[in-house]
Amino acid sequence: MQALKGKVSLITGAGNGIGRGIALRFAAEGAMVGVLDIQPDACQRVVEEITQADGQAVALPADVTRADDVRAAVRTLTERFGSPTVLVHNAALMPSGTLDQTSEDVWDRAFAVNVKGAYLTSREVVPLMRRAGGGSIILMASITGTNGLPGLAAYSATKGALIALARAMAIDYARDGIRVNAVSPGTIDSPMLHTFVAAQKDPEETRRAFDEVQPRGRVGTIEEVVNVFVFLASDQASFVSGANYAVDGGASIKGDQPRL
Numbered sequence: 315m316q317a318l319k320g321k322v323s324l325i326t327g328a329g330n331g332i333g334r335g336i337a338l339r340f341a342a343e344g345a346m347v348g349v350l351d352i353q354p355d356a357c358q359r360v361v362e363e364i365t366q367a368d369g370q371a372v373a374l375p376a377d378v379t380r381a382d383d384v385r386a387a388v389r390t391l392t393e394r395f396g397s398p399t400v401l402v403h404n405a406a407l408m409p410s411g412t413l414d415q416t417s418e419d420v421w422d423r424a425f426a427v428n429v430k431g432a433y434l435t436s437r438e439v440v441p442l443m444r445r446a447g448g449g450s451i452i453l454m455a456s457i458t459g460t461n462g463l464p465g466l467a468a469y470s471a472t473k474g475a476l477i478a479l480a481r482a483m484a485i486d487y488a489r490d491g492i493r494v495n496a497v498s499p500g501t502i503d504s505p506m507l508h509t510f511v512a513a514q515k516d517p518e519e520t521r522r523a524f525d526e527v528q529p530r531g532r533v534g535t536i537e538e539v540v541n542v543f544v545f546l547a548s549d550q551a552s553f554v555s556g557a558n559y560a561v562d563g564g565a566s567i568k569g570d571q572p573r574l
């Protein structure tokens with residue numbers, strides 16, 4: 315049985331990496347997917363992948379920091395498939411640096427994409443979900459939002475904000491039947507990790523260190539993260555709201571992380 319049959323879903327940052335994985339799997343589970351990304355070509359590629367597999371999707375090239383873009387994307391999705399009852403805000407930037415190494419522009423842009431993007435997309439879909447009698451909003455956080463990671467000050471701060479926002483929205487919209495949860499992956503084998511590793515002085519050693527410090531002796535896979543999103547978007551999670559799901563193989567318990 316398909317877990318998300320007939321659910322209209324909006325996924326931000328769906329052109330690459332984990333967001334792409336969520337979009338492909340949601341479509342395979344029967345959802346109609348709005349593939350939103352700032353990279354139009356990436357949006358189009360993912361939509362083609364979905365339609366070739368007999369799924370339903372629409373490309374929504376948009377910048378999540380721009381209210382007009384977000385409004386237009388939600389309008390296009392609604393005209394095509396109906397009002398969204400699932401929102402995944404996954405788009406993010408991950409600037410590295412301690413606080414004093416982070417410029418004001420980099421700080422502002424990280425908060426604009428990671429946090430304001432959640433605000434703008436949620437602001438558009440909440441009234442639609444309320445009218446539909448409910449929905450599921452899932453904010454992509456990170457282990458850094460609770461634990462912090464060395465050299466990721468702005469990123470960690472944005473992810474902590476998303477966890478707090480999920481809890482605040484969960485309470486505010488509980489009576490509307492809108493569930494809001496955060497998901498906090500640990501280190502995942504993904505393009506974001508590959509880019510980060512490639513930028514280090516010794517990429518091979520950095521990659522080895524990432525695996526070495528994990529309780530499981532390895533980083534997670536995109537599919538392992540996607541599984542949790544499918545659950546939270548589905549009716550199986552009908553009483554789950556305000557949670558922050560760690561998908562980190564126990565890394566947040568173990569505590570020690572590589573100094574990069």
Ligand SMILES: NC(=O)c1ccc[n+]([C@@H]2O[C@H](COP(=O)([O-])OP(=O)(O)OC[C@H]3O[C@@H](n4cnc5c(N)ncnc54)[C@H](O)[C@@H]3O)[C@@H](O)[C@H]2O)c1
Pocket residue numbers: 326327328329330331332333350351352353356376377378379403404405406407408427454455456457498499500501502503504505506507
């Ligand atoms: N990869 C990991 O190890 C890891 C771990 C924990 C959390 N996460 C989180 O998972 C999410 C996805 O990570 P990923 O590794 O797939 O990253 P990624 O960089 O591969 O994908 C992010 C996507 O967001 C899009 N995007 C960036 N700015 C945008 C904007 N202004 N408007 C619309 N789209 C925009 C990018 O074009 C890209 O397609 C992020 O929220 C990240 O913080 C990743």
